[in-house]
Amino acid sequence: MLAVAVLAAGKGTRMKSDLPKVLQPLAGATLVERVLGSCRALDPQRQILIVGHQAERVEQSLSQHGGLEFVLQQPQNGTGHAVQQLLAPLADFEGELLVLNGDVPLLREETITALLERHRTSQAAVTLLTARLDDPTGYGRVFADASGHVSAIVEHRDCSEEQRANNLTNAGIYCFNWSKLAAVLPQLSTDNDQGELYLTDTVAMLSPAMHVEVADADEINGINDRYQLAQCEAVIQQRLRRHWMAEGVTFVDPESCTLSDGTRFGRDVVVEPQCHFRGNTNVGRGCRIGPGSFLENASVGEEVEVLYSVVRDAVVADGCTIGPYAQLRPGTELARDCRIGNFVEIKKSQIAAGSKVNHLSYIGDAQLGENVNVGAGTITANYDGVNKHRTVIGAGSKTGANSVLVAPITLGANVTVGAGSTLTKDVPAGALALGRAKQLIKENWS
Incomplete structure (x- = not known):
């Protein structure tokens, strides 16, 4: 059996943040979520988070993660003291205990799997993860022989000058035989520079x-x-970009683009410089994104172009063209082959296939039929100061430049709205709607 314990009680004083250190975001997930994710493939029987600083906030942030147990460490008196808090919860447990740190988020699943396998095949009482660093300052030094047997770990602050020359460092990741560890945990001492209980002493x-x-x-x-x-x-971003380039995505300037773990790309996508992807964003085959675009929780079909634009919580079907300088806000749904152009904002609207909103327009809380052409500067006035109202425009309709449609309002199919009109009443199919003031000319005015 396997139990996983994540040390997540620290304050993170040097972060200078009101947010607990383990809840700091990293490529769309918190540090502690990344640590938990790194051991998911091991399918542990017990998952325990040792919490302390802002414990309730940490627990609340992980409320959607089923099967987690929380153990309070109060006060925080070192890593050994933290693991001592498991003596009661794991009193009847028999098996291995994997100890991870909530602020070490880059571990790969295969690395932890290799650690566990080595522990089991060697029948060790403890197996720890180590690394050789060019600059090991601040890390505990591991002293071991050629066969991998460890004789001691000495914290950096407690090392002699001779010991500090050793660059084999302790990663703070351990796999223990729990029964053997439980027997020695009560023997830990605070006789060290920090006056804390070190797990390394075990x-x-x-x-x-x-x-x-x-x-x-x-x-x-x-x-x-x-x-x-x-x-x-930076490390995670490099990993993500390398992964997707290996899957057939082109990044013109990889270092200028950032992704989330939830980003997915089809083949032959081209990502131009300065593009950023957040949340669960899916980009279909053959798209061209950017330069200078931001997509968050967006679903983008195939052969879509997005140029200098923002797409958030929106659905874009195949063949659409967006931008430059367009914004698709939450609730926007574009059907096939729509064109959303310069300085256009779409909010909570459904736009049917082949429709175009090319310039300087705001479409909010609206439903547009197929092949609608929205003229430059058309506005759906959807807010009366208290409530939002719907605008419906039938298939094949056209609005002239600088039109205002005051919702709630419905325009039938194949309606033409004259330029400069302000409409407040429904318009039947096939009609021409005009709503503008009479032009006055006063000669010799100057």
Whole structure:
């Protein structure tokens, strides 16, 4: 059996944030969500989060993650003290305990799987993850022989100058035989520079102790401040872009674009510079996105072009063209082959196939039929100061430039609205609607 414990009690003082450190966002997910996700493939029988600072807020943020148990560490007196809090919840547990840190979010599933497999095949009492760093400052040093047997771990602040020359570092990721660990946890001492209970001290008490050296040292990057958060973001973004380029996506300038884990692309998508994808965004085969576009929770069909535009919580069908400088707001649904052009804003509206809103228009709370042509500067006046109202425009209708449709209003099929009209009443199919003031000319006015 396998239990996973995530250490998530720290304050994260150096983040200088009102948000707990483990809830800091990284490519669309919190640090602790990424840590939990890294061991999902192991299918653990128990998942325990050791919380402390803003414990209720951390628990609430993970309320959608089923099967989590929460254990309070109060006060926070080191990693050993944190794991001591498991003695009661795991009193009857027999198996392995995998200990992860809530601020080490870059671990790959295959790395943790390899750690667990090595632990089991070697029948070790403890197996820890290690990495060799060019600059190991701040990391605990691991002392081991050529066969991988560990004799000791010494925290950086407690190392002698000679010990600090060792660049094999402790990643803070452990797999324990729980029964053996539980027997030695009460023996931990605060006799160290910080006056805390170190989980690392258990390694010297357990035999055999083994280590697995990670190939990519980036995986063990911990986050203590904003700079380290940015460094981890860069690593994840590089991973995501490499993955999608391997799947047939072209990034013209990869470093200028950012993705979320929930972004999905079809083949032969071209992403121009300075494009950003957030949430659960799906981009279909053959699309061209950007430059300078932002998509969040967007569903984009095939062969779509988006140029210098924002698409949020919207659905765009095949063959549409959007931009430049258009905004599709939440609730927008475009059918096939629509054209949304310069400085157009669409909000909570359904636009049928082949319709065009080309310039300088606002379409809100509206339903447009097929092949509607919206003239430049057309506005659906949907708000009366209290409530929002619907505008319906039938198939084949056209609005002239600078038209205002005061909702609630319905225009039938094949209606023509004269330029500069303000309409407040329904218009039957096939009609011409005019609603403009009489032009006055006063000669010699100057």
